[in-house]
Amino acid sequence: MDLETMLAEVSVGHPRPLSIGRIMRELDDLERELGIEAGVQFRLTTTNLVVVCSGPDQVRGLGLLLGELCAEFPCRCLVAVLDPEAEKGTLQGWASLTCHPHRRQHMCCEQVILYCPGGQGESVPSLVSATLLPEVPTLSWWRGEPPFGTHLLEQVLELSDRVVFDSADFPVSRMESVQALVTDRYHQEQAFSDLSWGRLEEWREEIASLFDPPEATECLSALAQVEIRFVPGPDPVPPQPLLLAGWLASRLGWRPVPMTWADDAFVARLSGGSGRVELRLVPVWAEGQSGRPVGLVAKTRQGREFRVDEVRPRRRGGRDVWKSGLEPEVARRLEQMGRELSTLSRDVVYQETLESALEVAFQAPEPRLQVVADLAEAAADHLEARLREQEGPFRLALAGGSTPRRLYSLLAERDLPWERLRIFLGDERAVPEDHPDSNFRMVRETLLAGSTLQSEQVFRWETERGPDEAARVYAQALDREFAGAPPCFDLVLLGLGEDGHTASLFPGSPALQVFDRATAANPLGPGKGSRLTLTLPVLNLARSAMFLVGGRAKASILRRVLAGGPFPASRVRGREGTLFLADREACPDDL
Amino acid sequence: MILENPLRVGLARTCATEPCAVVIFGASGDLTWRKLCPALFRLAEESLIPREFAILGVSRTPLSDEEFRERLRQGLPQEADPALWEAFSSRIHYHAGDHRDPQGYAALQERLEELDERHGIGGNRLFYLAVSPADFPIIASNLAARDMNRPARGWVRILVEKPFGRDLVSAMELNGELLRHFDESQIYRIDHYLGKETVQNILTFRFANGIFEPVWNRRYIDHVQITAAETLGVESRGGYYDAAGALRDMIQNHLMQLLALVAMEPPARLDAEAVRDEKVKVFRAMRRYKPREVPGCAIRGQYAAGHIEGTAVPGYRQEAKVQPDSQTETYAAVRFLVDNWRWSGVPFYVRTGKRMPRKVTEVAVQFRAVPHLLFSNTPEDALEPNLLVLKIDPEEGISLRIATKYPGMVTRVRWVNMDFQYGRAFAAPSPAAYERLLLDSMLGDATLFSRGDAVEAAWAVADPILEAWKSSPEPTDSYPAGSWGPRAAEAFVEDEGRHWRRI
Incomplete structure (x- = not known):
């Protein structure tokens, strides 16, 4: 996102080299x-709102949200936009006063925007201190992953009364960093809140109300199983589902233990006040949700059942709710931030809840790297071992491209329980099935041709239907x-692209944002x-994920992916393990 | 033993509304579709009504459930969510019957039991009496005759609208009738003024700020003015109003409630009994005038023809359903005294009127002037005392008048108003009075409702004035529509060296 686009997302104004003195004069x-125009004699401000965006993409929609928010809670806003990817340059800053167009009164939003290109986040705290209104509570709102363990975070926290972030913005594993902040004795003054937790308020309300009648309250201590579909x-x-589970566990005094996978759900057996409670978290698809x-x-235990099937988002309070004309999504976010701003206590x-949630959390093992002399041979051994260690159908997703070709040929020669295999293709090119680029063609020529595998055991993408339809049919x-449940493969074989892509999930591609279905068509761009x-x-x-990485060209990306860099491949974790199988060329000596 | 629901901890609502049926007597009247249904629907939008819930309208007009629902739909804005209305309206029912007829209550009871079954309501009932006060006792005794006042399971509450009596005797009779069949804790007397957000804010203002309470007494406060002015005339209420008058219609209930909130001692807790105990103490401390004192303490007026915002309007006696020789007051101004340690000698001037130049409701607290004049360049009369105004209508807010130095080489004092406007500070709109009151009655929180003893105590203060006016040979003063009331009202304040605030 360039600076101009970014500006349009946040506010009016002209970025100029930073001078706090000038900004305050402008304001x-x-x-x-405005005061002269509107006859305002007295200004009222309830909050300092410091918004720290971890990257320029985090400003999307922020202007509208802040404008509406300040209409309800007169704020001084300081928006700091970090841009770690950009070249180091001069700090830019400007001020703006936005008056709300569609309200009866003049509601004005005072904003100071700072743009920090390159690694200049460390200068933000001093700028925050210089611009805050005295004596007014300060709320810091972290958009994107907060920079855990940095001075920036620590110092802005010092200035904040309430700290707001959204755990949907970072991996669950980072919630431990949140927990560390919350329990840190130096942060006992601050109230922390997670927007993902806030979004559960309606759920909590709905669930709590099931147990309000006294005879239902008694049932709480007799619960044998709680199933959360998500x-x-x-x-x-x-x-969200994790916090919901953590909330139940902590409120009802269940001793939390980590969840494990069992058939179709993540399950934990907790010891409750008067017996064992089975907590089941069942993944399901629901359109448009994630x-x-x-x-x-x-x-x-007596067989009584309590259920919540739908939680209607509560409307925003007040009389002009029918006329607000906001997008429901904006209204919902607004409502939530409003709640954050109206409460300041811990x-x-x-x-x-957080404590319990972390204890029940399911954590897939960290990826392992194994360097081998012969990639195809080693992969075939691994695959065979996986296949033989379990009984019944073995569901396998295959990788495409050139790397696994020899693996498939090798496998075909082996004496395997072929009848147990159910084979899907992790990705496919939108070409006819006999096209040289077709992954299915490659699989057919290697695996199918050389083994006793039957063609109905291999599921191909029906590319002749066009990409969207093919994706839909494959999902069926x-x-x-x-x-009907989200697929849980026994093994997925994956490749690693030089750009960090895996399957056909390319960096920045829309398919990475799809969580409500199993497949997606991913356009590569015009003409591609x-x-x-x-x-x-x-x-x-998937139970396990296995990456095949071969060749010198992959050395650099392999190192970056394993270091947890921001690539699609770094986001893949098999439930029981993730193995990067690399040949010596792909694996530099220092790994 | 009652178990606390551990899942409620930390939720915004610490208690939930219990399942209940709202039974509206007089359901075909305007109040139901204009106020009650929209308020209940707004509560539904915010998921504040219980999930097991029903509305049963009762009235003589024969209507089907469908027709009744259609009628109620008219009161909602076009934009109301159709899906929610669908769900909400499926819980609305209608029962045709005469609430005066004891025979009809068997069928009503049956209908309610059927609704209990259908909507899973555990027998809780909220009877809303949107009927003439003369019918309150009739409904109460008819309900009692079938034991519908104290059911075997659940709770029963009745909500009654004003007017609650027309003097002390009738109020006591009415209370007596209701209390024969219901406990005081079951009776919710609506004073919709108390449902207003800004009225509730008076308590927050007084007891959540540390700096006002120390000066909130006779040492620092000179006097208090409470004004409720409206531009409207009697409109279509001529029949009722002509028999009531401004003192009964506004002062005895709404404005005395405001006065009590301003004058009360800090309650120990914010619960129904603690708050209402303190308010009733104020009423009991208010001076009851002797008949001969009334002319000096209470002024009445009646509007004559005049102009409102440039438009010619008729006088009160020319209005529909008003006696042509009516002496009923459309304006009343009373100097109340609260005889206790805090307020001794501090007059509370309370005025209300129809056909005033502007629509304003406010409480103005005038502090004493500085004891010694320091600023010789300032003409003495320019040194006004501090004034704190709690504005209730139409702009809700608080303003404080303070003295500052006018810029320049010489010291000159100027008065400025620090103006805090609710609507500008928080654009979140306030819930309407009926929403809050209906929700509270479902939750069983009676804080914002008038208690029987308070109603009687307030009548005891108003009665001597009404009595004196009734027996007075003096005709009611008249004032032109669009003015701030009769001349005498000015005089009676000015005699004490004060003047009405120019609003």
Whole structure:
């Protein structure tokens, strides 16, 4: 996002080399002008709002949100936009006063915007201190992953009364960093809040109200099973369902233990006040959703059932709700930030929830690297071992491209229980099935040709239907195979692109944002055709994931992916393990 | 033992509305579709009504459920969410019957039991009496005759609208009738003024700020003015109004409630009994005038023809359903005294009127002037005392008048108003009074409702004035529509060296 576009997203104004003195004078002038115009004699401000965007893409939609927000809560806003990817340059800053157009009164939003290109986040705290209104509570709102463990975060925290972030913006594993902040004795003054937790308020309300009648309250201590259905997100068990589970556990005094996968759900058996409670987190698809709960069923030992199937988002309070004319999504976000701004105290329930949530959290093992002399041979051994260690159908997703070709030929020569295999293709090019680029053609020529595998055991993408339809039909085939639940393969074989892509999930591509279905068509850009691919939640629900990385050209990306860089391949974690199998060329000596 | 629901901890609502049926007597009247239904629907939008819920309209007009729903739909804005209305309206029912007829209550009871079954309501009932006060006792005894006042399970509450009596005797009779069949804790007397957000804000202002309470007494406060002015005339309420008058219609209930909120001692807790105990103490401390004192303490007026915002309007006696020789007051100004340690000698001037130049409701607290004049360049009369105004209508807010130095080489004092406007500070709109009151009655929180003893205590203060006016040979003063009331009202304040605030 360039500076101009970014500007349009945040506010009016002209970026200029930073001078706080000038900015404050500008703000005074703007206010005086407006005051004369509107006859305002007295300005009221309830909050300092410091918004720190971890990157320029985090400013999207921010202007509208802040404008509306300040209409309800007169704020002085300081928006700091970090741009770590940009070249180091001069700090830019400007002020603006936006008056709300469609309200009866003049509601004005005072904004100071700072743009920090390159690694200049360390200068932000001093700028914040210089611009805050005295004595007014300060709320810092972190858009994107907060820079855990940096001076920037520590110092802005010092200035804040309330710290708001959204755990949907970072991997669940980072929630431990949040927990560390919340429990740090130097941060006992600050109240922390997670927007993902806030979004659960309606769920909590709905669930709590099930147990309000006294005879139902008694049932709480007799619960035998609680099932939470949820849509996966970037994490197999995303923050919202996890926090919901943590909330129940901490409120009801269940001793939390980590979840494990069992057939179709993440399960933890917790010891409750009077017996064992089975907590089941069941991934499901629900269109247009991601990372949120969609249903809850609680059963008592006596067989009584309590359920919530839908939670209607609550409307915003007040009389002009019918006329606000806001997009429901904006209204919802607004409502939530409004709640954050209207409370400043520490949320003890959240803290206890977070603690329990982290204890029940499902954590896939960190990826392992194994360097081998012969990539295809080693991969075939691994695959065979996986296949033989379990009984019944073995569901396998294959990688395409040139690297695994020899692996498939080798496999075909082996004496394997072929009848147990059910084979899908992790991705496919949108070309006819006999096209040289077709992944299916490669699989047919190697695996199918050389083994006793039957063609109905291999599921191809029906590319002749066009990309979108092909993706839809493949998802239906997966639905039949996995009884409508999100697919959980026994093994997915994956390649690694020099740009960090895997399957056909390319950096920045829209398919990376798909969490509500198993497949996606991924257009590569004008004239480059399309790819068809399994989506991230499917890869992350697989029992194991195995990357095949061969050749000198992959050395650099392999190192960066393993270091946790921002690539699609770094986001893949098999439930029981992720193995990077690399040949010596791909693996530099220092790894 | 009652178990606390551990899942409620930390939620915005610490208690939930219990399942209940709202039974509206007089359901075919305007109040139901204009106020009650929209308020209940707004509560539904915010998921504040219980999930097991029903509305049963009761009235003589024969209507089907469908027709009744259609009628209620008219009161909602076009934009109301159709899906929510669908769900909400499926819980609206209608029962045709005469609430005066005891025979009809068997069918009503049956209907309610059927609704209990259908909507899973555990027998809780909220009876809303949107009927003439003369019918309150009739409904109460008819309900009692079938034991519908104290059911075997659940709770029963009745909500009644004003007027609650027309003097002390009738109020006591009415209370007596209701209390024969219901406990005081079951009776919710609506004073919709108390449902207003800004009225509730008076308590927050007084007891959440540390700096005002120390000066909130006779040492620092000179006097208090409470004004409720409206530009409207009696409109279509001529029949009722002509028998009531401004003192009964506004002062005895709404404005005395405001006065009590301003004058009360800090309650120990913010619960219904603690707050209402303190308010009733104020009423009991208010001076009850002797008949001969009334002319000096209370002024009445009646509007004559005049102009409102440039338009010619008729006088009160020319209005529909008003007696041509009516002496009923459309304006009343009373000097109340609260005889206790805090307020002894501090007059509370309360005025209300129809056909005033502007629509304004406010409480103005005038502090004492500085004891010694330091600024010789300032003409003495320019040194006004500090004034704190709690504005209720139409712009809700608070303004404080303070003295500052006018810029320049010489010291000159100028008065400025620090103006805080609710609507500018928080654009979040305030819930309407009926929403809050209906929700509270479902939750069983009676804080914002008038208690029987308070109603009686307020009548005891108003009664001597009404009595004196009734027996007075003096005709009611008249004032032209569009003015601030009769001349005498000015005089009676000015005699004490004060003047009405120019609003």
